[in-house]
Amino acid sequence: MFLEILIILITTYTIWHASNILGRETENLGNKYNIPNSVKGATLDAVGSSFPEFCTVIFCLYAGSFEAGLGTVAGSALYNILIIPSLCVIFTNKSMNVEKKVVYRDGITYILTIIFLISMIYFGSSNPSNIEEKLINKSSGSIFILLYILYLVFLIFESKNSDSKINRTFNNQSLIKIISFITISMIIIAISVHFLVDNSLKLFTTLGLSKTAIGVIILAAITSLPDTFLSVISAKRGDADAAISNALGSNTFDILICLGLPIVYFNGIYINWNESFILLIYLLISSVVSMILISSNWRLSKIEAKAMLIIYIMFFIYIIIQ
8 A cells, every 4th residue: 555655646746747847848839839829728738737637538448447537537627627716816815807708718618518528428328238337439539529629720710810819939949859848748747647547546446435536536636736736826926817718728628638539549438327427417517606606707706716615625525425
């Protein structure tokens, strides 16, 4: 048990630092080619922040536990939308302004994505050997990816037809150097996540946690740590407005790409409907409630931040005791 805990701590630390490097270099790549902020956020920034979740889903599938992979994506999504904005407000001790576009574009897109995921699982064919399992087939995974491509096309057209900001920061770093850092950091993250998933499943299954709970609580929190620290630091510097937009964009990427690509690669995946239903419904309700709280006056106050924190704690307790 001690060895598993030590490996989990080491890999968590490694993932955090490698993710920081990956995020920095993807940002440098976007700045180098003056990519519009909305497009950069949905592509390069999303890859930088969501690559640990993507690797987690892949290795959970190889370990025979897609429930843990789905739990990681859903748990990370809940963490991003409830915990990160709340901590930004609490640690800065001031309200956070929110642009209407964040809710109208990113928020609605994200909520529709959750509804689509639930529908794909619900209407999937049952496993003949286990009627509780539903098939998310390869076609559904392909639709996930196609929807994200359409989302990117929309962002590109929006950036061309509006006054969308383009980052004009001059970056003279060579492309080869940027790509090298990105590649090395992704390899380090992938290796670290492999050992993290393997040892987390061994340790927490022994302690009696379900694989879904391991994904939701342990793996989701660990893979979301880089975003948490960066968002809180940015909030303290007075740049907290982007936290919600980044969280929503990252969550959409997690569902459509981090789930879509593995589903296509593995030619369809069976998932336990009973285990995933409550998780996804809670994710949907929490997302809707969060958007309502945020859009009430287009500011996230300390009271609203604490309410979102309580929603997450209630979910945490439910997962532990189920």
